[in-house]
Amino acid sequence: MNSFLTNQQIASLVEAIQSAEEHSTGEIRVHIDSNTENHNAETAFEVFKKLCMNQTTDRNAVLFHVNFEQKYLTIIGDIGIHEKVQQSYWDHLHDYITSEFTKGNYYKALKSAILETGIELKKYFPVTGENPNQLSNEITFS
Numbered sequence: 001m002n003s004f005l006t007n008q009q010i011a012s013l014v015e016a017i018q019s020a021e022e023h024s025t026g027e028i029r030v031h032i033d034s035n036t037e038n039h040n041a042e043t044a045f046e047v048f049k050k051l052c053m054n055q056t057t058d059r060n061a062v063l064f065h066v067n068f069e070q071k072y073l074t075i076i077g078d079i080g081i082h083e084k085v086q087q088s089y090w091d092h093l094h095d096y097i098t099s100e101f102t103k104g105n106y107y108k109a110l111k112s113a114i115l116e117t118g119i120e121l122k123k124y125f126p127v128t129g130e131n132p133n134q135l136s137n138e139i140t141f142s
Helices: 007-021 042-048 079-102 107-124
Strands: 027-032 061-067 072-077
Touching: 007 027, 007 107, 027 072, 027 107, 042 061, 042 072, 061 079, 061 107, 079 107
Parallel strands: 027 061
Antiparallel strands: 061 072
16 A cells, blocks of 8 residues: 555554544544645645535644655645644644654654644634544545
8 A cells, every 4th residue: 555654553543533533623634645746735635625624513624635755745724723723833743744754754743743733623622512523534545
């Protein structure tokens, strides 16, 4: 499937997503793209919509769209969370992940980013009642 993450690491990232979403109404997805050669950002927005991430109740879904071969990462936070954390938050997260990627720490970088995003989501979108999982936690591939 990909030489950057083992199946065990992928399973562990799914657990990290579950854990990160536990105390927030936010939704987090990771998509690993091995096909796109150009226009990675545009592709990421298409994936965001295809996964219905722009349809959560609080508009607080976050997508990590990764293209390891192209060394490309796009982070998309829907309007609800973006208004709270601002662009500087995403820039900081993007810089951290890409610097870890250059060291070959793909799993560590994604897991840390997922958990850190969960902390931000919890800050602004805490669970107040029922917390249905609006989107799958599975990692998707193309």
